[in-house]
Amino acid sequence: MSIRVSSELGLELAGFVPYRLNRLAVGVSNHLSDIYRERFGLDVPEWRVMATVGSRHGCTAQHIAESTRMHKTRVSRAIAHLEERELIERASSAADRREREVRLTKAGRRMYVELVPLVLERERELLACLTKEQLRGFLAGMELLESFLGLQE
Amino acid sequence: MSIRVSSELGLELAGFVPYRLNRLAVGVSNHLSDIYRERFGLDVPEWRVMATVGSRHGCTAQHIAESTRMHKTRVSRAIAHLEERELIERASSAADRREREVRLTKAGRRMYVELVPLVLERERELLACLTKEQLRGFLAGMELLESFLGLQE
DNA sequence: CAGAATTAGTTGCGCACGCAACCACTTGGG
DNA sequence: CCCAAGTGGTTGCGTGCGCAACTAATTCTG
Numbered sequence: 001m002s003i004r005v006s007s008e009l010g011l012e013l014a015g016f017v018p019y020r021l022n023r024l025a026v027g028v029s030n031h032l033s034d035i036y037r038e039r040f041g042l043d044v045p046e047w048r049v050m051a052t053v054g055s056r057h058g059c060t061a062q063h064i065a066e067s068t069r070m071h072k073t074r075v076s077r078a079i080a081h082l083e084e085r086e087l088i089e090r091a092s093s094a095a096d097r098r099e100r101e102v103r104l105t106k107a108g109r110r111m112y113v114e115l116v117p118l119v120l121e122r123e124r125e126l127l128a129c130l131t132k133e134q135l136r137g138f139l140a141g142m143e144l145l146e147s148f149l150g151l152q153e
Numbered sequence: 154m155s156i157r158v159s160s161e162l163g164l165e166l167a168g169f170v171p172y173r174l175n176r177l178a179v180g181v182s183n184h185l186s187d188i189y190r191e192r193f194g195l196d197v198p199e200w201r202v203m204a205t206v207g208s209r210h211g212c213t214a215q216h217i218a219e220s221t222r223m224h225k226t227r228v229s230r231a232i233a234h235l236e237e238r239e240l241i242e243r244a245s246s247a248a249d250r251r252e253r254e255v256r257l258t259k260a261g262r263r264m265y266v267e268l269v270p271l272v273l274e275r276e277r278e279l280l281a282c283l284t285k286e287q288l289r290g291f292l293a294g295m296e297l298l299e300s301f302l303g304l305q306e
Numbered sequence: 307c308a309g310a311a312t313t314a315g316t317t318g319c320g321c322a323c324g325c326a327a328c329c330a331c332t333t334g335g336g
Numbered sequence: 337c338c339c340a341a342g343t344g345g346t347t348g349c350g351t352g353c354g355c356a357a358c359t360a361a362t363t364c365t366g
Contacts, residue, residue, distance in 0.1 A: 009269040013204050013221060017276055017292075018181045023222060024295060025178035027302040028171045043322090051166050062344060068166060069176060071324060076346060098331045098344045116162040123170055129301040130294055137290025138298075139170075141283055142177060145291075148282040149180040196352090215314060224354060229316060251314040251361045312363070322353085333342075 031126065035118050040111060045070060045078035050104075053088060054112040058101040060093070087111060184279065188271050193264060198223060198231035203257075206241060207265040211254040213246070240264060 013019050029044070036042040042050065048068045053059060056067075065075045079102060082088045087108035093099035104112055127135055146152050166172050182197070189195040195203065201221045206212060209220075214232060218225045232255060235241045240261035246252035257265055280288055299305050 009207075009266065010273060011204055011208060011269045013201065013208075016204075017280065018178075018185050019201075019221075020295060020299070021174075021181055022178045023304055024299055024302070025171075025175045026222075027304050028174055028298070031302060032171050045322090048166065048172075051164055051169075054162075055164060055166075060344075068172075069179075072345070073324065073347085074322085076344095077322080080346090096332070096344080100345075113162065116164045120163060126298070126301065127170065129297050134290070134294055134297065137287070138294025141287055141291025141294070142173060144282050144287065145181070145279070146173070146177055148279065149177070149184060151176055151180050198352090213314075225315070226317085226354065227352085229314095230352080233316090249314080249362070253315075308366100310363100310365080312361100314361080315359090317356105317358075319355090319357105320353105323351085325349090325351105326347105327349105328347075329345090331342105331344085333340100335340085336338095 028126065032119060032122055035122060036115060039118075040115055043078075045074050046082055049075065049078045049082060049102075050087065050108070050112060050115070053102050053104055054109075054116065057103050060099045060101065062099070064102070082108070181279065185272060185275055188275060189268060192271075193268055196231075198227050199235055202228065202231045202235060202255075203240065203261070203265060203268070206255050206257055207262075207269065210256050213252045213254065215252070217255070235261070 033044065033047075036047045048070065049064055052064045052067055056063065061072065061075050061079060064070070064079075065072045068075070070078075079088065079090070083090060086105055088102055089105050090100040090102055093101050130138060143152070186197065186200075189200040201223065202217055205217045205220055209216065214225065214228050217223070217232075218228045221228070223231075232241065232243070236243060239258055241255055242258050243253040243255055246254050283291060296305070
């Protein structure tokens with residue numbers, strides 16, 4: 001008598017939350033990247049660096065890596081690209097000459113103030129498919145999951 | 154008189170839903186991959202192929218690509234790896250000799266029936282940080298967002 | 307029924323990523 | 337004060353990815 005190997009142990013990828021969450025994140029990211037990729041020629045790491053530096057002038061690559069949770073090499077390369085395009089500039093920190101303070105250039109600031117409202121509008125537009133109450137419930141769930149996984153802050 | 158360029162246009166990456174969603178998906182995926190990577194030596198594409206084939210014996214690479222939303226080359230390579238490890242096997246379809254029907258081998262089935270319960274337990278354990286009501290609200294939000302982005306099914 | 311268009315699947319190529327090693331600089335302990 | 341340990345940042349290397357081009361088989365069309 002052999003063990004009955006059911007083809008269905010209760011896993012259907014389409015209904016599996018980790019899989020759905022990944023698919024949703026990719027979908028949202030694509031929806032958003034239409035703006036920063038096609039209209040501004042930024043990829044994801046570059047966009048995140050722009051977003052971070054835009055609200056934390058003079059921050060370090062270290063800070064960007066921590067707050068975006070990107071690997072430091074990914075940050076380093078994104079910064080290098082943005083510097084080539086003259087959207088950001090760097091100066092060694094006086095206090096610690098290992099550090100380099102990152103700032104938007106004039107052109108970078110122009111892009112930032114044009115880009116951010118478009119991106120926020122896209123977020124608003126996406127979330128508009130939920131009622132206030134549904135949004136509250138969704139965000140509450142996200143926060144609990146984030147904190148369960150130690151992602152909060 | 155220059156335009157006041159506020160450093161704060163209302164974008165704080167840490168509170169930006171697309172960014173948080175991506176971070177959460179990565180976190181959940183890492184939490185899960187501890188199981189299928191470290192204990193079974195599978196990477197993400199391989200795990201998805203195993204999961205799909207396990208519940209759809211004899212399906213094609215085409216079907217796997219559609220239902221996991223992975224690029225067909227990614228599927229093709231994952232299948233090749235799994236075949237090398239003798240976890241799956243392929244046979245040309247009689248009806249259409251371009252197609253190759255994919256099935257788990259005995260070893261593959263053994264892995265599948267061991268792996269799936271562990272993975273489902275991880276999901277359950279993760280979602281246990283939400284009450285029934287909170288989970289309902291979170292899933293409802295996910296469904297609406299999925300359908301807004303055309304990801305449903 | 308022959309040739310064009312389409313589809314399943316594989317492969318060559320260029321690119322982005324993460325790891326580990328590295329350089330330059332700073333900090334801490336004897 | 338000096339050397340060891342630690343930190344910010346960059347780079348070489350191997351790997352996995354998607355695109356585009358390809359092969360083989362099928363379907364559509366006149």
